[in-house]
Amino acid sequence: MRAPKTFRLHIGILGRRNAGKSSILNALTQQEVSIVSEVAGTTTDPVEKPMELLPLGPVLFIDTAGIDDVGDLGEKRIAKTLAVFDRTDLGLIVTNSQDFGEYEQKLMDELKDRDIPFIIVFNKCDLYAENLSLTADFDSVKVSYVQTSVATGAGIPELRQKLLRSAPDDYINRPSILADLVGPGEAAVLVVPIDKEAPKGRLILPQVQSIRDLLDNDCFSVVVKERELREALSRFNKPPKLVVTDSQAFLKVAADTPPEIPLTSFSILFARFQGDLTEMVRGAMAIDQLKTGDKVLIAEACSHHPIGEDIGTVKIPRWLTQYVGGKLQIDNMRGHDFPKNISDYKLIIHCGACMWNRREMLSRIMKARQAGVPITNYGLTIAYSLGIFERALQPFPAALELYKSKSR
Numbered sequence: 001m002r003a004p005k006t007f008r009l010h011i012g013i014l015g016r017r018n019a020g021k022s023s024i025l026n027a028l029t030q031q032e033v034s035i036v037s038e039v040a041g042t043t044t045d046p047v048e049k050p051m052e053l054l055p056l057g058p059v060l061f062i063d064t065a066g067i068d069d070v071g072d073l074g075e076k077r078i079a080k081t082l083a084v085f086d087r088t089d090l091g092l093i094v095t096n097s098q099d100f101g102e103y104e105q106k107l108m109d110e111l112k113d114r115d116i117p118f119i120i121v122f123n124k125c126d127l128y129a130e131n132l133s134l135t136a137d138f139d140s141v142k143v144s145y146v147q148t149s150v151a152t153g154a155g156i157p158e159l160r161q162k163l164l165r166s167a168p169d170d171y172i173n174r175p176s177i178l179a180d181l182v183g184p185g186e187a188a189v190l191v192v193p194i195d196k197e198a199p200k201g202r203l204i205l206p207q208v209q210s211i212r213d214l215l216d217n218d219c220f221s222v223v224v225k226e227r228e229l230r231e232a233l234s235r236f237n238k239p240p241k242l243v244v245t246d247s248q249a250f251l252k253v254a255a256d257t258p259p260e261i262p263l264t265s266f267s268i269l270f271a272r273f274q275g276d277l278t279e280m281v282r283g284a285m286a287i288d289q290l291k292t293g294d295k296v297l298i299a300e301a302c303s304h305h306p307i308g309e310d311i312g313t314v315k316i317p318r319w320l321t322q323y324v325g326g327k328l329q330i331d332n333m334r335g336h337d338f339p340k341n342i343s344d345y346k347l348i349i350h351c352g353a354c355m356w357n358r359r360e361m362l363s364r365i366m367k368a369r370q371a372g373v374p375i376t377n378y379g380l381t382i383a384y385s386l387g388i389f390e391r392a393l394q395p396f397p398a399a400l401e402l403y404k405s406k407s408r
Contacts, residue, residue, distance in 0.1 A: 250386055
């Protein structure tokens with residue numbers, strides 16, 4: 001099975017039309033991933049290519065439209081390109097020694113502002129001699145660059161090496177999902193309801209990733225359905241270090257788990273793993289400020305078709321309405337699109353973003369903070385609405401202390 005996108009280093013390939021972005025992608029992957037043409041603007045929407053870049057591991061290349069596109073359609077293409085910044089872990093700015101200028105400088109500034117590492121790729125070095133003045137400037141400020149030619153293959157191996165050396169530390173040393181809360185040789189019980197939303201014949205991605213995280217870190221993993229939890233716990237001669245449940249089964253699992261055993265949900269684990277748990281705890285506490293008629297945005301990374309008792313479109317709106325005591329104006333949005341008018345909302349509730357990389361989720365949290373709109377996620381919202389918030393934060397002392405200090 002291929003690694004999911006969330007575990008892949010996202011490499012954005014940026015530059016002007018006809019700079020050779022698609023050719024660089026094809027050369028790096030050694031495949032004809034993107035269409036290459038002398039006609040400017042051949043790439044329209046971002047093109048994604050997952051691959052293994054050894055010894056780094058799984059990566060996702062994102063080929064983009066030219067940042068200098070023109071016309072009404074070109075503006076839309078540029079908007080799609082700019083949106084790629086939100087999920088880029090490492091940037092490649094493709095240009096050549098002769099044309100480097102305003103557009104490339106804007107890309108550099110945007111990447112620097114977001115603290116995203118990047119490499120300048122001077123493509124077509126078989127046609128354009130090195131600009132020694134420019135590269136000397138880059139050397140003085142430690143900007144990474146490489147001279148390449150797709151036509152001759154020059155510089156492609158060097159570019160691969162620079163990609164490996166430029167990978168962000170938080171990708172190389174990524175924290176665990178839950179193993180640090182359990183410890184080697186200790187056990188976690190994972191409560192996995194099998195309902196209409198569970199994909200037939202398999203588990204959902206956060207559950208699979210959690211099991212793998214426990215195995216990778218020498219922990220025991222016991223998987224049960226919610227109605228089997230009480231019996232499973234009775235068979236332990238030593239209590240498990242943690243019980244993790246699907247958020248939709250929170251109430252029953254909380255009732256069946258002894259108070260001395262820490263309890264949380266997969267979604268809350270992913271608030272920490274993919275986002276910023278402290279910020280999202282603050283966001284959940286804003287539920288108390290909601291009033292009848294307030295606008296709430298429920299955002300989901302996946303674009304799946306919701307079914308009868310969908311958590312984002314049915315269950316969370318129901319629980320929120322019951323908590324607030326009146327009808328809220330709830331908008332649902334899926335995929336990478338995010339509304340520009342988020343300041344219109346009193347609260348943003350996000351899924352666990354298990355299908356994304358962490359940077360894109362952090363980008364959304366940053367946008368919400370800049371707009372002054374609280375943001376939280378599904379699991380935290382459910383726990384707060386059902387009155388078991390403190391119990392669900394038990395494994396996270398800092399987040400629990402924040403909640404207690406604010407609620408005194």
